[in-house]
Amino acid sequence: MKTDKARKNPLVMFIHKLGSPPWFYGFTGKFIPWLWAVFAVLTIWGLYLGLFKAPPDYLQGESYRIMYIHVPAAWMSMMIYVLMAIMGFIALIWRIRTMEIMAMNSAPIGAAFTLIALATGSLWGRPTWGTYWVWDARLTSELVLLFLYLGVIGLYKAMDEPRKAARAASLLAMVGLVNLPIIHFSVKWWNTLHQGSSISLTGSKIDPSMLWPLLIMAVAMKFYYAANLITRSRVTLLEQDLRKSWTRTVAEDATGELKS
Amino acid sequence: MPAAFLALLRRDLLLAFRRRTELLFPVAFLLVVVSLFPLGIGPGPALLARIAPGVIWIAALLATVISLDGLFRSDFEDGTLEQFILSGHPLTLIVLAKIVAHWLVAGLPLVLLSPLLAIWMNLPMESLGVMILTLLLGTPILSLIGSIGVGLTLSLKRGGQLLSLLVFPLYVPVLIVATAAVMAVSDGLPYGAFLGLLTAGLVTCVTLAPFASAAALKISVS
């Protein structure tokens, strides 16, 4: 029978199991230390190459090294938004609770990266162009992206019922995703309209000795996101399932008390 | 189906006209906001002329967001919205009818007031035609995108405050393109492409936004 076959298919089973909060909690918990370890190794390696081995830039001197945190943060801010919208879409259509939780927990992480991108971009702008804030296409787009994140977080927090709130915020994230390229292009275009020439933060072509640390840091940030997302999602499950028996078991195992 | 659309449009317009004084609120807000700019910045004609397109458009954005709350609110509170959802008529058409009614009552006055605002802000007269055109094309876009935000925040107590945060990022492209069009006229540059973009945006929103709004309403009412 078709359903028997589906039940025995390992991939289907796996996805099905991930929808169960206690199974999700137990399974993903095993990955967290490894994800943090990879993040730490890559970050140390990337920063070593970027801050100590790579030479100073011909045009910008040492300040270009801000790029090693600014650019990965900006990339992450956009990637997380896309993932959040996709997870929200899946959650909305298939009503999978763990998907809702992961989508909603992606928002603060994405907002944090956006904040870092804005702050480091501003600090990079001061020595490079002379002012702390420049309405260049990238920074302005990042600012609008921050507002989009705050909107999703705000909407989710404003509703009492978490599942309904997650569905509403997921719809908002999807609408924002559709608008994101439009916003990006319109801001980029607005910038060329009003400034004449386009300013590139990295100047001319990037040397490999400067590129490698950048890519390593970019990958490192992805592991940060994964580790943090899983940590946050597990905590959300604990909070929401306060009254269920599986959280009691987990709490007992964690603290070794309250066995009765 | 067109019969239901027209009936709903007629109903919403009737309801709006029964409270004629409330129709003036967005108008009054628009006038107040625009007049604040010269008061805050100084009446220098050259400066006002430079910022006129942006100021008028930003005021239009603010006025739209303020007026949007009434779009679904009263129907939500007395249960009519639930009846609409259960009625079997496509919710997207119902939403579209309400948005059209809302635009006629709240958006169109902005368009009609724009010559007065242009005079106040010392907008060059040759830009006025394009200004009116951008408002005519753009304010429906604002209503359409705004309806999605209203649908999402409908069940919240202070939804109106959150609404601004939600829709302003989505309004950014409209603002950029519309003001670029008006500024192009005074710079002597071609503006057709900007108007084309606004038209394309309008067509896209008319076809897609009602679906998103309807989905938002279903979530809020659930």
Place this chain on the structure above:
Amino acid sequence: MNHAPFIWGSYAIATIVLLWTAVAPLISKKTAFKNIRTFNRARNQSRDANS
């Protein structure tokens, strides 16, 4: 202009934000465990009282 404070400042901000983002859920987790224990303790007490 000395570029060093800007570079240090950038990395400092990034470190603080990333550290806070990573640590905040751990604090919430402690609170969640505490609440779970409190809830179950209360439930056990009422069960013992009613049995």
